[in-house]
Amino acid sequence: MRSEILYPGAFPMVRVELAAGEQIKAESGAMVGASPTIDVESKMEGGFLGALSRKLLTGEKFFFQTLRASRGPGEVLLAPTVPGEIVVLELDGVNEYMVQKDGFLAGADTVSIESKMQSFTRGLMGGEGFFILKIGGKGTLILNSFGAIHRIDLKPDQEYIVDNSHMVAWSATTSYNIERASSGWVASFTSGEGFVCRFRGPGVVYIQSRNPGGFGAWIRQFIPVSE
Template sequence: MRYEILHRPSFSMAHIELESGEAIKAETGAMVSMSSNIELQTETGGLLGAFKRSIGGESLFLNTFRAQGRGDVQLAPAYPGDVEVLETTEAIYAQSGAFMAGPEDVEIDTKLGGFKTFFAREGLFLLKIQSSGPVFLSSFGAIYSRELVNERFIVDTGHVVAFTEGLDFSVRKVGGLKSTFLSGEGLVAEFEGTGTVYMQSRSIDSFVGWLTPMLPSRS
């Protein structure tokens, strides 16, 4: 498998080349185009797996693109933003909706975040992704990363895309209730340990908050 990320960072698209017999799994709706010799199959990956993905904000179904001879497929997220490729055998913890594609053996589980969860708009769940090959994650806005080595780092929760195993986090508010309300800031995640945090340059919540007053009111 070979890949290239095109049109970064605002309207990124993954161009993936597959050798004969190779396959990649992707979220339904992610396909932009593909070679005529790519075979497409839609599956749930089992009822339990589909249920876990659905409560984590992902689709019930995954599409498998298998090359019958050398071919290519183009994938893109549903919203304007970036695509990052993570090649690691470590577990990746991602916000709901961040998974776009991965190799055929990719495993997507849902981890209960409990009180610690900082993805407030997504509920109590994180995605736990494990794979032997490249995992394609999408974001709202550009993706950038910060490597941590036995240190602490604070990120606004609306800007976190994913983080690698080896990092723990706690969630707290910025300042008191008054300063939180007036500053426009809310919850932050404080990471600690050794690993990598992937962040997005825009927040969907902030964008929705900016856009809502401009929408026509219902009569």
């Protein structure tokens, strides 16, 4: 498969070219268009229980869609629901990424996806919920974000602090602790940051330039209240 990001920026779309017989999995509802040679199937990744746990636990979609070039080569257009950038990663079989639940857009069929329970503190305060996706295997992985995607490279033992609602994906070789943004409880909340994640390298952290929860709170004030 070959992928290309069209219209990079706020409203991108990704074009994936598939050779005959090749297939990819994508978040359900992500397909925008496809060649007539492509078949769309829905598939419960990891079996029924796996899909159920992913749906219940991470809030991810119950079904992934499988796009298969069953009648010859073709292309697929995919786009996320929210405005924001798309990033394409190549997994080499040893690299694994933890991805927050809305971050997955599509991946090669050889990419494995499982939901994973976080530690209690991370789940409670980390901003991504108690369950996240662990994505490994080999092949192309396509992630999307809310806003622009920014990549932070961390050398061994190098640290970086990220607001907890801005995380998209991070290497499994990094680790992070949740801590208050300021030393005092009051200052932590009045500064508007609350909790932050202190990442420690080595590895890569992808963050998004907008906070979905913050955006939701902002837009709520403009929604007329019906009687």
